[in-house]
Amino acid sequence: MTTFLGFPTAPKGVGHLRTVQPFPVAARQALGDAQLRRNIGAATATIQAKRANVTAELPDWEALRSAGQAVKASAMRSLDRCLVELESQVQARGGTVHWARDADEANRIMTGLVAATGAREVVKVKSMVTDEIGLNEALAAAGITAHETDLAELIIQLGHDRPSHILVPAIHRNRAEIREIFLHEMADVDPALTDDPHALAEAARVYLRRRFLTARVGISGANFAIAETGTLCVVESEGNGRMCLTLPDTLITVMGIEKVLPSWNDLGVFLQLLPRSSTGERMNPYTSMWTGVTPGDGPQHFHLVLLDNGRTAALADQTGRQALHCIRCSACMNVCPVYERTGGHAYGSVYPGPIGAIISPQLTGVEDNATLPYASSLCGACADVCPVKIDIPSVLVHLRARHVEEVRRTHRQPSAEAVGMAAASWVMADPRRYSAALRSARIGRALGRGGRIRLLPPPLSRWTSARDAPVPPAQTFRDWWRDEHGDTP
């Protein structure tokens, strides 16, 4: 699987990056789920307000965003040197570094490392990249049970469900449903368990504590890795991360190659940007940093897996590359008018929302997630809140163009968008044609029901095959202007 640029993308048949259904189909289903819409709407509004409060507290917030953007751009431009330096620093402190071209190779490496310890169970810190590569499924195929330890991830795992939000993955579940899941799936749970969130959190604490205290292998992702010092960094709230990073004898960390930061002092920027953008806190409760192995303290065997899985394909696209700057805060989805109505499931990929719509298609190749770049009204709210100033709307438009180009190239025929755009371009290029088209479009009023047109006549039918068109007004603006002012605008 290669893109037109010739760089290998994430392989098919493994992990969770590809949409099963086109976004418009999945979104239509999600829009019909009243509870999902209510929960997602309430959650995104609440987190959005908290974020706004704590970012307004800092007089230099915009300067921090600019610094974050500059550091990430610099890291990408020197990515090979950053990774080699990270590798040598980790090795110098007793860690082992592995490289993985793609999801299959990373899964093979990690499964082999766990098997070599003889452990049949692992405890996991919430990690998006392990979900991206389908690690749990690969471990299960090797007879190894992976225990998710973040409360929300535990709810998802026990409920045989999929995450709907980066930060609060089980937000589509109500407390009553969570109680049902716990009663059904947790052996030894108190049958008198109530649906009070305190009681549910306590049940999770008891359920997981035995596993923490006896775990031999921990698995994590990484929020940041510092090339200069070889330091890995994980931010979290519950303490399950500290448990997994501290108590097992073996720790295996997998990170996308784009997570590396050049310098130690970069943490001074990112440890302000991330918590304030993500949970809307001045600082998250726990942040753990470790460098290789510390004798007598924490895991005595440390493995770092550096994963490509389509990232170099994104790096090769000078416009799309900035998607690799993402620090997974989820601020963009909380302000997105599309996401807050559909929730994360509709995006199909582990990376939902506006940022997912520019990351997933680049990791898989645009042809495999072709509907995601169109899952946006291009309103720009995402770019306004992004802590590292990723210009998401521009990348969306760029990926739409790449999609159109790929369809033209592979099918030797223009796509629906290309036909529609070409027709619109021809009509709009001439004022008389444009006026005539607007007047004749009013015929569309007869076709429209409830203010929407589901099907336009050819060649515009290819436009409405994937989207509705609004019913034109009874009188065009140009007609109204001429009636009012007596001349052509």
Next chain:
Amino acid sequence: MSARDEVLARIRAALADDGQVNGHRGGHPGGDGSAPSYRTQGDLTGETLLDLLAGRLTDYRAVVRRTTEAELGAAVGAALEQRGVRRVVLPPGLSLPGLPAGVEAVTDDGLSPQDLDAVDGVLTGAAIAIAETGTIVLDGSPDQGRRAISLVPDYHLCIVRAAQVVEQVPEGVARLAARAHCPLTWISGPSATSDIELKRVEGVHGPRTLEVVLVGA
């Protein structure tokens, strides 16, 4: 070709069209000699700085007890008594004037997680504290001990001295640079989750109570 060589080759090919590649730390203040545009140095000092730290700790549901060097032993004793702690884990290098009668000190000599789960609390020092975010940082020094001891017990009592307090995150990061290779734990309030209907619940897996004894100059 090894995976390492192949991934590095892909990266170099992806960057090949970039033209003039900027320096390794080119985007970072200090990399090109220019001063950063964000704040790197606070201007609060003395009691004002400690007030900010105490306020921010309290805001995130930590318990704060202000004291002086002379009264430190009494303050620690009062905290342990009030909490009802009978057995408390101490890191091997923490020196204290003495614990109240009835409180047993268990010095960590490689206690198992199960041992740690059976004590009532842990008492540690700290490396630094960051006032603006209400954060304390442990770096594994002898007065703070292994990471496990401040994690498994349900109550963490932490001594922070005025000289360890900085105002802002970049100051804290800079001060920790010499300790970058140590295991660092940044703690901002007790363990918490908002995973169920966004309702905040304090205390999941880490200590459910964090108490800070703040020692003035």
